[in-house]
Amino acid sequence: MASVNKVILVGNLGKDPEVRHLEGGLAVARFPIATSESFKDKNGQKQERTEWHNIVVWRNLAEVAEKYLKKGQSVYIEGKIRTNSYQDKEGIQRYTTEIVADNLTMLGGRTDAGANNGNPETASSNAGGRSEAPAFEGEPDDLPF
């Protein structure tokens, strides 16, 4: 196999996270983040292009997102690309791409972005749940090696 699918983003939330709780209590949160880059067009004019990324987080990271992330905030995200397919109403195969994040660090953001601004923290998510206490809550989640 020998494959790697890794995404690293630093950007700002375009909306507050939307959280759903599935059967069994499984939590999932979704939110868009924007990244921007500048470039010169062929006339030498400065242009900016904004990319929107649909972020999905599960389990304790979803709880963290629900509690602490707000529109406008800046976040560091690690995750993987996932493309889902579906059929539209004409029966044509369509695709949507999202970033499934497994690591999230708040970096601050707009000064009115919410209570957590100025108190950035890190959180991690694992399928098996590495810790009952979310790393985000200030609980250590790992040995230093």
Next chain:
Amino acid sequence: MASVNKVILVGNLGKDPEVRHLEGGLAVARFPIATSESFKDKNGQKQERTEWHNIVVWRNLAEVAEKYLKKGQSVYIEGKIRTNSYQDKEGIQRYTTEIVADNLTMLGGRTDAGANNGNPETASSNAGGRSEAPAFEGEPDDLPF
């Protein structure tokens, strides 16, 4: 803006690259690569999921792709996520996501994958063209600092 949009992939080409030469000689190549991951389903059965990524490379990296990359080969890719929008024939806004690669390293692959197998190399692309001689050709492209 303080933003980062970075993708790192290791995967196998699903097809040979398709190369086009635009007006002015600008080259662009496209090819799909697959990444895979294993997981257990709810019945404890091992499952595999394959993700397909549409890779786009420009300029000298496109020339490299044309000459050296073949279906089946394994590559390391660095790039960024780019989502393009278009209207389908019903006038509905649709999106396609691709990875614009700016760094590419061949890692080998199937033993019949092509001439370059067993001689993996690295290539880089820059908007301004850092070097006439593509790094891939064996020319050094950078000072060691």
Next chain:
Amino acid sequence: MASVNKVILVGNLGKDPEVRHLEGGLAVARFPIATSESFKDKNGQKQERTEWHNIVVWRNLAEVAEKYLKKGQSVYIEGKIRTNSYQDKEGIQRYTTEIVADNLTMLGGRTDAGANNGNPETASSNAGGRSEAPAFEGEPDDLPF
């Protein structure tokens, strides 16, 4: 060859950058940044470990560091690991490890950290100099593909 040497850091400057201008006008800046992680020790007590990284930047990135980076600020850095060897006065081979950064994004930091706080920007460095106008200055540095 087929090798990759890539480092991604988000941390705070422990000191203002120290800048030197070599013969020919080549600029180099150095500064330490700290990253921290929490973990539980064997008694279940929360501990924090701080890692210090010696960052080196060349050319226009060094100019950017000199002008805009200050002790306390938070930065995103991409670069590579480089270990230099030297002989100490007893003639024993010693090693020092540093991170040669080729990409730098300011993320803010302490509110008194300097003039640029609240106005984070991105800068890139290339051996060949991709652009006379540093990206950091607000000039676009790249086409969007």
Next chain:
Amino acid sequence: MASVNKVILVGNLGKDPEVRHLEGGLAVARFPIATSESFKDKNGQKQERTEWHNIVVWRNLAEVAEKYLKKGQSVYIEGKIRTNSYQDKEGIQRYTTEIVADNLTMLGGRTDAGANNGNPETASSNAGGRSEAPAFEGEPDDLPF
């Protein structure tokens, strides 16, 4: 805090891993990997510089390293930088830097590199042990989201 300490390497093992089993059965393996880059010196001559990285892996990743990694093999590694300090016999503070890997994917390597050549796989390590069965053994280690 808001910090990130992430390293991504693709390189070749310079030696077979050395494995130790600590009290309590905790396993740790160490091995060096080389990354190389080409550059032109001031006379326009092609030069190559090789960087050596000391890799440390713990727990099930150490078992994987012991069983499957051999000198010459190519590996993809994700981890973090860790600098340890100690006093030399003259009482001077010295530092050593290593990469603590938490993710490892075999990419092949020299054709005589060992039994696993041609059968690259991925393994992950977690402080809490995400799975009794190491991912490497062919057991799925994660849900696909």
Next chain:
DNA sequence: TTTT
């Protein structure tokens, strides 16, 4: 549509 790849690879194992």
Next chain:
DNA sequence: TTTT
């Protein structure tokens, strides 16, 4: 020597 930073930051929380």
